[in-house]
Amino acid sequence: MLSRLDDYIGPMLAGASVTLIICMGAILLGFLAGVALHSLRDTGARGAVAFTNIYLGFFRGTPLLVQLLMLFYIPIALGVELNPYVAAVIALGLNSGAYQAEILRAGFQGIPKGQVEAADSVGIPRWKTLWHIQIPQVLRLTVPQLVSETADIIKASAIVSVITVTDLLRVGRQIVASNYRPLEVFITVAILYLVLISIVQIFGRYLEARWKVKA
Secondary structure, three states, rough: HHHHHHHHHHHHHHHHHHHHHHHHHHHHHHHHHHHHHHHHHHHOOOHHHHHHHHHHHHHHHOOOOHHHHHHHHHHHOOOOOOHHHHHHHHHHHHHHHHHHHHHHHHHHHHHHHHHHHHHOOOOOOOHHHHHHHHHHHHHHHHHHHHHHHHHHHHHHOOOOOHHHOOEEEEEEHHHHHHOOOOHHHHHHHHHHHHHHHHHHHHHHHHHHHHHHOOO
């Protein structure tokens, strides 16, 4: 098995890098979506709250695979060809945003309201208060949950192979189609997914420890 591993470890590592890039793009998009959803809900406006509730209900209440296929095929039906890699990032990111919105909501609630009031009193624009005062604290408060969400996105990303994205799982399936050794190939695929998730978890613990020291 080890000798055969040399034949396909290169393509698998390439697939793993594609998976990681897609997932990092998705988690960033999801974070921005989560912040936007929280800000909309925080306004208290009826329309904004209704939109937020519909967004959360749809992306948390329907299968991710269905969301991915809708996002990929609806533009095609309208005559627009969407790059499958872009579609994968957007679908995973919008889905993650629905979950990150709840994670970030808890973080925002952990910040004393007096900080926002003090910033308003000295004329700091609300967007600067959000990005320079609130979000750094929210990140510190929610690192474990965001790391867990990132791990979930990496695992869920296996479905993007259905829209021809050459991610880790698709590479594994292509190798199986040529060497007919599914057990050893998919064990290797599983190990590589585990490595990716472990890297994210180690980085998350590093950030958590560093921010605790600064605090």
